[in-house]
Amino acid sequence: MASPKFTAPDGMPRKNEVDEFYDSVAEADLQPLWTQMGIMPETPPLAAIPYAWKWKTLKELAERSGELIPIDRGGDRRVLSLSNPGLAGQPFATQTLWGAVQYLGPGEVAPAHRHTAAALRFVIEGSGVWTLVNGDPVPMAPGDLVLTPCWSWHEHHNPGNTPMIWFDALDLPLVRSLDAIFFENGPDRMVNRAVDPASRSELTFGNGAGLVPFEESEKQAFSPLFAYRWKDTDRTLTTLMKLSNDGTAALKFVDPTRGIDVMPTMRCSMHRVSAGASTRKFRRNGSSIWVTYRGSAIVSIGEDRFHLDEGDMFAVPSWCSFSIEATQDADFFCTSDAPAMEALGLARTEYLD
Numbered sequence: 001m002a003s004p005k006f007t008a009p010d011g012m013p014r015k016n017e018v019d020e021f022y023d024s025v026a027e028a029d030l031q032p033l034w035t036q037m038g039i040m041p042e043t044p045p046l047a048a049i050p051y052a053w054k055w056k057t058l059k060e061l062a063e064r065s066g067e068l069i070p071i072d073r074g075g076d077r078r079v080l081s082l083s084n085p086g087l088a089g090q091p092f093a094t095q096t097l098w099g100a101v102q103y104l105g106p107g108e109v110a111p112a113h114r115h116t117a118a119a120l121r122f123v124i125e126g127s128g129v130w131t132l133v134n135g136d137p138v139p140m141a142p143g144d145l146v147l148t149p150c151w152s153w154h155e156h157h158n159p160g161n162t163p164m165i166w167f168d169a170l171d172l173p174l175v176r177s178l179d180a181i182f183f184e185n186g187p188d189r190m191v192n193r194a195v196d197p198a199s200r201s202e203l204t205f206g207n208g209a210g211l212v213p214f215e216e217s218e219k220q221a222f223s224p225l226f227a228y229r230w231k232d233t234d235r236t237l238t239t240l241m242k243l244s245n246d247g248t249a250a251l252k253f254v255d256p257t258r259g260i261d262v263m264p265t266m267r268c269s270m271h272r273v274s275a276g277a278s279t280r281k282f283r284r285n286g287s288s289i290w291v292t293y294r295g296s297a298i299v300s301i302g303e304d305r306f307h308l309d310e311g312d313m314f315a316v317p318s319w320c321s322f323s324i325e326a327t328q329d330a331d332f333f334c335t336s337d338a339p340a341m342e343a344l345g346l347a348r349t350e351y352l353d
């Protein structure tokens with residue numbers, strides 16, 4: 001006979017013991033695994049979607065922000081972030097990466113600060129801006145990759161008379177999800193000094209393949225070389241392309257003292273695809289942001305296809321198949337969370353062709 005505890009006086013069934021158990025579990029701020037069947041799907045449950053942003057729009061709106069929005073303490077950096085429509089209004093290009101365009105007008109300074117989110121810049125057009133990285137002035141020009149690693153002081157100066165727009169990437173969503181965000185403003189100072197064409201970091205660590213100072217500097221978690229110049233990148237790709245038999249060539253930017261990724265959370269690479277050639281089709285977990293530096297191409301990401309031209313940027317979410325088919329000779333800059341995935345033992349790659 002059923003316990004009278006579960007029968008109301010009017011004979012209606014009352015909550016049974018199982019329901020009461022669930023109530024008690026919820027009241028104790030617990031959740032049973034067996035009601036959370038979606039928690040471990042067979043492949044990553046993706047929110048971010050394959051997506052592309054056109055340079056024409058990015059540039060127009062960045063320029064408009066330059067006309068309308070002043071840059072000083074409070075605003076600090078005039079940045080429009082790539083906001084993936086799958087990420088519910090968050091200002092992130094992918095689950096782990098922030099991507100953005102930054103506009104700095106003539107005579108403007110984006111003031112000094114540092115943060116634990118690591119950042120990098122890739123220049124698409126314009127010149128004249130230099131970034132002070134831990135006190136070392138680094139000029140920026142098209143095709144250059146400039147690093148401002150975790151917790152490094154940085155400020156951007158545009159002493160010239162033309163505005164400049166560049167691409168920024170940060171590991172901000174990743175660092176946020178790890179509850180590791182720290183930020184500090186630096187001193188206000190309007191240095192408008194003449195800047196050498198090469199930073200101290202380049203003079204020390206950028207002398208050529210396999211050549212670094214004998215007296216080793218103390219190793220940090222990131223590359224001591226803060227700038228990778230387009231002439232070196234271009235020359236290397238040209239050489240690799242001569243050796244290539246499929247019309248594609250790709251290089252990785254590395255810490256010259258160790259040969260590892262430039263920063264522990266972001267891999268940087270440059271990809272060249274000749275007109276008519278295609279890259280292999282593959283997918284990997286973790287995500288990436290790509291910038292079309294030169295040329296044009298059709299890019300397939302998962303089920304989507306995008307026609308891309310110079311300056312266009314796109315997001316490749318985790319585990320989406322990916323390939324590039326160049327319609328003109330094309331160069332792409334790519335940054336991904338691959339070093340973090342590898343360090344955590346989570347990296348997977350699958351070739352699909």
Ligand code: GTQ
Pocket residue numbers: 077079099100102115119154168169170
């Ligand atoms: O240039 O310091 O796109 O701090 C986002 C945060 C750029 C920067 C961004 C930043 C910066």
Ligand code: FE2
Pocket residue numbers: 113114115119154
């Ligand atoms: Fe910053």
